[in-house]
Amino acid sequence: MIDAILFNDIIHGLFVLIMGTAALIITQRSLTSLFNIYAAQSMILAVMAIVMYIEYGTLNLLFIALLTIIVKTVFIPLFLHNVLKRIPVKRDLQFSFLSPASSILISAVLIFIVYFFFTGLAGDMLDDRPLLLGGVIGISLALMGMMIIFSRKKVITKSIGYLTMENGVLLFSLFMAEMPFIIEVLIVIDLLMIIVLAAVLAFGIDSSLEEFHKKLNRLGIWIED
Amino acid sequence: METLFLSGCSLLLLACVLPFIARITPGKTARRIALFVLLSGLACITTASLICFLSGAECIRLLYSLTPELVFDIHFDSLSSFFISLIGFVSFCTALYSFNYIEHGGTEKRRLVLTALLPLFILSMIMVVAADNMFGFLFFWEIMSISSFLLMMYDREKAETQKAGIFYFVMTQFGTLFLFIAFLLIYRYTNTFDIKATDALPQVVKSFAFIAIFIGFGTKAGIIPFHKWLPYAHSVAPSNVSALMSGVMLKVAIYGLCRFAFDVLQPELWWGFVLLAFGTVSALLGVIYALKEHDLKKLLAYHSIENIGIIVVGLGLYVIFNYYGLEIPANLSLVGALFHTLNHAVFKSLLFMTAGSVVQATGTRNIEKMGGLVKKMPVTAVLFLIGSCAISALPPLNGFASEIMIFQAYLESFELNNPVVEIVMVIGLAAFALMSALAAACFVKAFGVVFLAKPRSREAGKAREVSFGMLAGPAILALTCIVLGVFSFQIISGIGFDLPVPNMLPVSILLLLIILIFAGLLKLFHAPVRISETWGCGIAKQTPAMEYTATGFSEPIVTIFRLIFRTKKSNEKEYFDSAESITKRTEAKITTFKFFEERIYMPLAHLFMKIAAFISQKHNKDLETFMVYAFVTIVLLLVTAGFWL
Amino acid sequence: MNWNMILYTVLNTTFVFLFAPLIVSLIKKVKAMCQGRRGTPLLQTYFQLFKLFKKEIVYSDNSSFIMRISPYLNIAFLLVASIFIPIVFIPAQESGFGNIILFLYLMVCARFFMALSGLDAGSTFGNMGSSREMTIASIIEPTTLMACAALAFILKTTDIPEMFGTVLSGSILQYPTLFLVASSLFIILIVETARVPVDNPETHLELTMVHEAMILEQSGPKLALMELSYGIKQLILMAFLINILFPWGMATDTTLSGILISVASFIIKALLLAVAMGVFESFFAKIRFFRLPDFFMIAFFLSFVTIVFELLS
């Protein structure tokens, strides 16, 4: 149990950090640093979960934090780095629809929109919860992830966008209602599988077709004949 | 009665599947058996419905429920049994004709399909009329549309057939669209699918439902401006199918119009004027277009539009007279319209079948390439002549018998005591008279150019009379034309209408008597007969090229109606050099301006295709664009949700 | 059919049959005199028909049964039509004969087969004649029907004998609009009998001809039948016009004196009308073919005006 004001300050600080990482993800062109930033963002989330555990004492939060650290800060970035080694792409230079600057600007607008949308919800059910901002940031983060998906050309970057979205959802759930742990685990497994598949498909896009099916095998997802 | 009707229906169903399950080689035997089964089935159904019609009792009622709400309710009242008798009889003759007809042209497999679909088509038409609720009506209506569409696509490799097919399919759906609107509107207010008189509809809704019904059935019946499919579809379909489509299917639409506009909804005065106006326009434009047409089957198809116009005029007059409470003219026009429905079914299918024989014998539908067939195909010629006389409303044949009732109704409008309505009626009468005279002119042209004088092409010269089967069906119909005409007065009073129509029997007897007297006289004189050349002012030898063409024949009328037959001139040139001085090829064309197609149908279609192309193009994008669609939608949804909920 | 009817039919038909050729010659005679010629004798048409009956029949080798039967059909239709126009006396009602539409259509029938026979031989003349005949017929038809409608509106019946009876029992002054219709009927009469300014029955090779061109290929007794039917048609149309306007003298019962009076009065009236027609014809030149619709419009207009008058009064 920590002091409510301190708790609030910490949480707010973490929010700022998350938004910062999100902005970085939107603008960053080097794939390696993208992965690192993502790992950092996930780490911040985990920290946030721990802080909240300290505040509320729900054991679930702790497990979530653990899971996040293992999967999102360690396993996924490692896997992505591994994938990156095998494809010729190193940097994602192309932007479609939105330039990084305008993306950031739109994100700002989005936060307002989401805030606005959320007040409707708040009137109903968030009156006893002080952390309206968590929900707002969560949904905004999800929308920003979506922006990454459509403004970046490379599949790998798109995956990062998707992962960011998922982080947004996690953030949202932290502040709204933690899901039963089993659900969280299943979601993470699902997330993993999608990332793996997307990465594999990224191979296909970035390499010739004949190689593609061989690479499918080499990756060891299924057994060679 | 139920048993008779049911066994007839099951025989028809059997005929549907027979060509496929009976793997008899050659397929000819299978087809024969199927057609024979069809014939016997039709005989059963026609007998049952005729008995119902004559006894005047509501004698057949069958039910089959899919769910408690969806019930197939088969019910014969006098209107439906009249129409079923009509369908059954004409189909019977058509089936008789089909025995030999389907053995020509197409592949073996296609003939089998044709044989199988024919009973389905006929059965669906019978069931549409027999259905006693809107659900059953729509159900069989759609089957009718689809089966006729499939039948029509017999020669489907031809570009012409494909165009016709698309036209037909789209227009059919268009009609059905309006039927759905009308029926669902009625359903909304009555909460039942039953066809029964209803007062539950508010006035506005009733009018709206009427418009929908009119457009829906009008499209199927080929009322101008919803007619464009009709000449296309009827001309490319096999002739037995065109006979059924023109002779019977259009009548089913008329049945629907009578049933829903008069039986379910209570007609208002202005409906009568709508019917009258559209009927008159259809009748007049139909025959005017027919005059210009040189495709034999298209010509007949345009005449179908004309005759449907006549029927609709009759219905319109009925509404008007009924509104003013004049019983005799109202009955005259209604009975006239229904009688004309029967008559048109008889003589139009007769004409289509004989035209089919001609087309088969000459291998072309262009009448400019026919001629002289009266000597090659005498029986067909006589049958066609009887049909022509009937459709041109020559007494004492049946076409006249019904048209005179409508004329009579028109003339009786002096009883109306409403100058405005009467003047409208008088104008309608003038148009009606013009239409009737033009029809006669058109059939003089058709019969003259197809059958008389010298053959205009080698194919026409080599034509042979068709086999017995293809004569028997039309012959029955021709006989019916005569009987229905000569005994029209007796028939009308026999079914219980006392109407001021002339008795054609003494007229016919006298006609026959006078002909016999003169023929006898001439026989008595033994006038010597000599065969010689046609007199041609001393030319050495007469060739077919010297004869009037069909174009030449109708030229005066076309000139007089030049406002309607607008032409379009195009001139294309290709040059050898860039300075455009040495001409390589020139093509000048004068084509008839197809007003409805070029000003209404095609522009609408093009507009639709333009929108479609625009929206389609939005789908040929990459993932990023699609994500933007989703993103924008989600943001919008969030905003809406925030405001709205 | 009762005896009265049979008597009427026989008498009327015989009268029409016998009297028709005379009118043909009479109009010719009047025209000739107007042109300053002496003209043929009044019985010339009878001689001509008699001559034709004795001649051989020549058919074109292109022709078919249409050519052979159409003369019979023609005369049969027109003779039956003649029964619809009472001349000798007005028969009792409910005869079955008299409907004005049926009357018109019987004449259409005759025309239909005549046009077909024109097409039969494949001769250009015949073809042209048929084409023009059908054109004229089509555009005159609304006018004819309009005139009939006008009659029906004025006299409140569609039965021809009844119409005659109504006018006979009343006075022409009761129906002033009848004169309007009558002028319209006169134009129709000119058109239907193929006279100047629509057609010229005198010539055979002028390119404007219509009626004569169609029967060009007919010969011998068949031609005679055609000519005879032409005369009959002319007579019954004249009778229609006469009896609508001036039915006086016509008998309504079957006494011998009555019949004699009506026949005699009719002959006088018909002779007068024939003279009028001949004179009328002499005043006009033939109208260009495509100007004909304008001419018909006059008649159409007259009938229409009649109806409007009738409705508004």
Place this chain on the structure above:
Amino acid sequence: MIDLAILAYCIPGILFILALVSSGKNKFLGNDLVLNAISIVHAFYLLGLTVIILSTAELPVYYLNGRYFAIDRLAIYEILIATTIFSLSAIYARGYVRDLLKKGKIESSNTRLFYGAFNLLFTVIVLSFLSNNIALYWIFLELTTLFSALLIVILKAKENIIASLKYIFIASSAMLFSFIGIIILFALSRDIISDGMLNWDTLLAVAPSLSGTAFGIAFILLFIGFGAKSGLVPFHTWLPTAHSSAPSVVSALLSGVLLNIGIYGILRLNSIAIQTTVADNLKVFLIIAGLISIVIPAFCLATRTNTKKFIAFSSIEHMGLLVLGIGLSSPLVIFWVLFHKFGHSLSKTLLFFSAGIFHQQYESNKYFQIKNAFKMQPLASWGLILGSLSVLGMPLFPIFLSKLNILTGLADYSVTLLIVVLLLLFLIASSFGYYMVRAFNQKEDEMQLKRYETPASMSWPIVLIIIILLVLGLYIPSGLTELFNGIIADLGF
């Protein structure tokens, strides 16, 4: 027995995968025919199981305190549709995959992948229906995306990868928003039940006491994901590409089974929604959403040239119609929505199976490549034609009945809307006519084309579907009616 049903449903699939993974280089299990035989047995086993449960069991049945799994009537009905389509597809795949292998379109090394994903997809789909928990349902729904994406990518072509990526990204991103909805729903339920509940049945029971506004927001968020999975405009963009590039047997599954799952979710949600205070708003929302999904295909179909894309757009339209029907939410309409699902699934399967044969014959999905269709492939031609008639809602086919009745519901709701929808349906029908008339009437010299001998395993499913469709169009078993009425009672419509 019913107590073990849940295990009975998922064990075979899991066993199969385990066998595949553990068998290594076993030649026997690498043979496509063996794999196919196993798949067929699997599919029919589940079909049989479903039929037995349907006919004997007392439903609903809850497992693990009803917290995660349950079988109720709606679920078993959806499973019935899914197992039927899967059984047919498994048979069809026998010949189809063999031919793809022969032509080298699938590498033989990937046969295991194909059948593995096929059977896993099957299991996951069944489990998604059996989930009583919305979150669990969400997870299985996500997994279906995964496995079906794998099935799409099995063909060696770059467009398949692109299609697959489109599918994954659009569907999964939309599904994440659904998850936000689930979280809100969970939070909401905590106000009523202390622990929080995400069970369909519990939510249904407590629906009237849910906070309206918040539920509305949750509903819309959930709808985004479910709508994307069922191909509703504007999340439909993945659908035409995916359907057209996937192997036809997979397209049939996508259209016939996968789209249904999203609709199933929407139906369940709506059954809760109608009891809340925002019911009217959500009704309007659903009707508009359905309408938009009919508008877009109505205007797109006419310019299509690819048969499978054409069929795919028609699927979008039908999903729109279903959502529209669900939005109307009167018992009668829901009854026919349920019926419509079966009809639609079967018709789409029929169409894609036929299109598959055409693709084998002409090596293209373009309509202008189709030559001498009736001569070369009579059965597939009739399959395509009857299938088209069926999806257009022509009589003799079940969709006619359901379409008519959904439209009556619409007529009760709004006449203007009815006319609009009918007009759109007219445009769709016209486009179908336009497409089919052009496709089937092209002739070419017969020598140039070699006839593709359709294996019996590919033609029999087509015949079977046509028969089932015709029977359903003319006869509705009383059992089915009772089932539907039961479902409607369960859902509280």
